[in-house]
Amino acid sequence: MPSIAVCPGSFDPVTHGHIDIITRAASVFDQVIVAVLHNRNKKPLFSVEERIELLKQVTSHLPEVKIDSFNGLLIEYMKENNAKTIIRGLRAVSDFEYEMQAASINKKLGPEIETFFMMTNNNYSYLSSSIVKEVAKYDADVSGLVPEVVAEALKKKFN
Structure with a gap:
């Protein structure tokens, strides 16, 4: 059975730090599902559909990565997708x-699911x-922080 991991988050917007974690996870697991959370507690800059499209573009070189979205509990999403690891x-x-609190409640709700913590590259x-949104709002250069397609999408949002 292939190893499936889920990398959940809001990704509003996706940054080089996110891509670093996704890329490294893809080198360890057979499949990595990047799952965009519909978070009712946040007011996102980008719609879920826009975030999914940006993620698809910036991960298109990673065949083991799938982009999706979910509502509700992460553990339920994990079970629906036969995933055993949260990244x-x-x-x-x-x-x-x-993250420790989240991992603990996830372990309580889904004892068969493990959480893997990955340290972000020091550059990020x-x-x-x-x-990123704060910097972009003032029309500053975000090219070192996000992929070019994301930088362009931020310019459009703030202009």
Whole structure:
């Protein structure tokens, strides 16, 4: 049976840090599903459909990566897709506390599912989608932070 991992997130927008984690996960697992979360608690800049399209474009060179979206509990999505591993990127110690809580509740709800934490490349340890949006809002250069297609999409959103 192929190993299937899910890399969940809002990806609003996808950054080089996200792509780093996705690429590295794709080298370990047979299939990586990048699952865009419909998060009712956030007001996203990009629609789910736009985020999916951007993710498809920036991961098109990775045949083991599939882009999808989901509502509800991650554990239910994992079970529906026969996935046994959750991939989460960690930038700093501050990420760990939240991620540890999430991993603990996921383990309680789905004992057969494991969470793998991957340390983000040091080049991207400061990078978040929120920071990218803040920089882009002021028409500053985000080319080192996101792929070109994402930089163009940000320009369109803020112009």
